[in-house]
Amino acid sequence: MTATNTSSKLTRQRYRGLVYGIGGLAILGLLAGFILNQHFVGTLIYLLGVWIAGGIAVLAPMWSEATLQDERDWELHNRASGILVGITMVFGLSILPALYVLDAGNYIEITGIASGVILTLSALFLLYGVCLGIAKRRI
Incomplete structure (x- = not known):
C-alpha cells in the first residue's frame, strides 16, 4: 500500500x-x-x-515543495530595495547637513521628531550596510 x-x-x-x-x-x-x-x-x-x-x-x-518565489520576485525585490535606498540617500544627503548648519546658526531648532527621523535614517543605512556585508560574504 x-x-x-x-x-x-x-x-x-x-x-x-x-x-x-x-x-x-x-x-x-x-x-x-x-x-x-x-x-x-x-x-x-x-x-x-x-x-x-x-x-x-x-x-x-x-x-513547501512548490515554487512560491522565483527570480522575478527577487529581481523586483532588489529593484525596490535599490530605489528605497537611493531615495533615502538623496533625501538624507540633500537635507540633513543643511538642517545641522541652520541649527548651528540658530535659524531653526532640530526638535525631538526631527532627531528621531535622523536617527531612524542613520539606523536604516547602518542596517543596510550590515545586510550588504552579510550578502557579500554569502555569495
Whole structure:
C-alpha cells in the first residue's frame, strides 16, 4: 500500500493570498481598535497578524515543495530595495547637513521628531550596510 499525499499543495496564489490576507486583517484590526477606543486590543491583533503573516512569508517557501518565489520576485525585490535606498540617500544627503548648519546658526531648532527621523535614517543605512556585508560574504 503506497501512501498518498492528501494535503493540498500551497500554490503561489494561495501563498500570496494568505500572507496579504492575514496582513490586511491585521491592519483592519489595528484600525478597528483605534476607532473603537480599544488601542491595546487593536495593537495586539495587529502584532499577532503581522508576525503570523511574516512567519508564513519566510517559512512557507522553505518548507513547501512548490515554487512560491522565483527570480522575478527577487529581481523586483532588489529593484525596490535599490530605489528605497537611493531615495533615502538623496533625501538624507540633500537635507540633513543643511538642517545641522541652520541649527548651528540658530535659524531653526532640530526638535525631538526631527532627531528621531535622523536617527531612524542613520539606523536604516547602518542596517543596510550590515545586510550588504552579510550578502557579500554569502555569495
